[in-house]
Amino acid sequence: DYDVLVTTTIIETGVDIPNVNTLIVHDADRMGLAQLYQLRGRVGRSNRVAYAYFMYQRDKVLTDVAEQRLQAIKEFTELGSGFKIAMRDLSIRGAGNLLGAQQHGFIDSVGFDLYSQMLQEAIAERQTGVKKEEKPDIEILLSVDAYIPDVYIPDGYQKIQMYKRIKAMDQVEEYGEIMEELQDRFGDLPIETERLLRIARMKVWGLGTGVFSVKEKQKIITILLSEEGTGQVDGGKIVEESMKFERAVG
Known part of the structure; x- marks a missing residue:
């Protein structure tokens, strides 16, 4: 009665099966937040209601980081949550509050101002293939x-x-x-x-x-x-x- 696909996390890179409406992720506490977000995006790709279940072993004591990741994927469920997920991932990884006063990690070493400039220049160089003249x-x-x-x-x-x-x-x-x-x-x-x-x-x-x-x-x-x-x-x-x-x- 059911078609089941068993796969590794390679499925996160993309698959187009519109009829799939249920996803069960085993040992979700071992995965990164970006992985969890990409995996969740494998279902709900048509007009059907979809469900994504992120499982971990019963009675297992989760690390603080794993618990924060699972809480974030649970919290951000609406459309367009990618940006919020990315910001939460930066925070969990210790990159600091990108848009606030509390900065640490690599962002603290360059500052938000220079970080924004470096990011913009890197994107432009990748798109055009020409390195922009430094101002x-x-x-x-x-x-x-x-x-x-x-x-x-x-x-x-x-x-x-x-x-x-x-x-x-x-x-x-x-x-x-x-x-x-x-x-x-x-x-x-x-x-x-x-x-x-x-x-x-x-x-x-x-x-x-x-x-x-x-x-x-x-x-x-x-x-x-x-x-x-x-x-x-x-x-x-x-x-x-x-x-x-x-x-x-x-």
């Missing part, structure tokens, strides 16, 4: 929280789009435009998001004046100029203004 960029490392909180923009997709807008800022006028758009759509800016915009504006200013990096360490700000920027500035004027600031804060 000058400024490294800004300040001991402040600068991000978009979840309570301000809860939707992950909208948050990514806004991060991209801020990252692409190349004119000072865009600072006011983006701020007005954020206030209009989501309300008053949290201090963390306001700092994020200010840092983006600092990069625009820096690119126009030959600044190479701005770094803060133990409450000391170091501004490094590029070779071209060094030749354009008035060194005497910088020293003069620095002395005024030193006396003012001293």
Whole structure:
């Protein structure tokens, strides 16, 4: 009465059997979240109601990671859950909160800003086969929280789009435009998001004046100029203004 296909996880790579409406995965706790998501997608490929059962041994004590993976696959069942699954997988693997303040792992080593740029360039290079010419960029490392909180923009997709807008800022006028758009759509800016915009504006200013990096360490700000920027500035004027600031804060 029933046709049964017994297979290894190779089935996750794709199979088109529209009549299949039930999937049973054995020892699901041993598989990765992406595997579980792909396996679940093998059923429900027609207008029939489908069922996916992820099984593990009775009375087995699951590891924290395995339990989190199974909980995630149970939680995200609606259409378009792929992005949420990917974000949860990053979190379980220890990549940190990609869109928040808590960063660790490899993302912490490069920062979200640079990570987004690297990802975009890698995709473009793969699609065109031509490596994009690198644009000058400024490294800004300040001991402040600068991000978009979840309570301000809860939707992950909208948050990514806004991060991209801020990252692409190349004119000072865009600072006011983006701020007005954020206030209009989501309300008053949290201090963390306001700092994020200010840092983006600092990069625009820096690119126009030959600044190479701005770094803060133990409450000391170091501004490094590029070779071209060094030749354009008035060194005497910088020293003069620095002395005024030193006396003012001293």
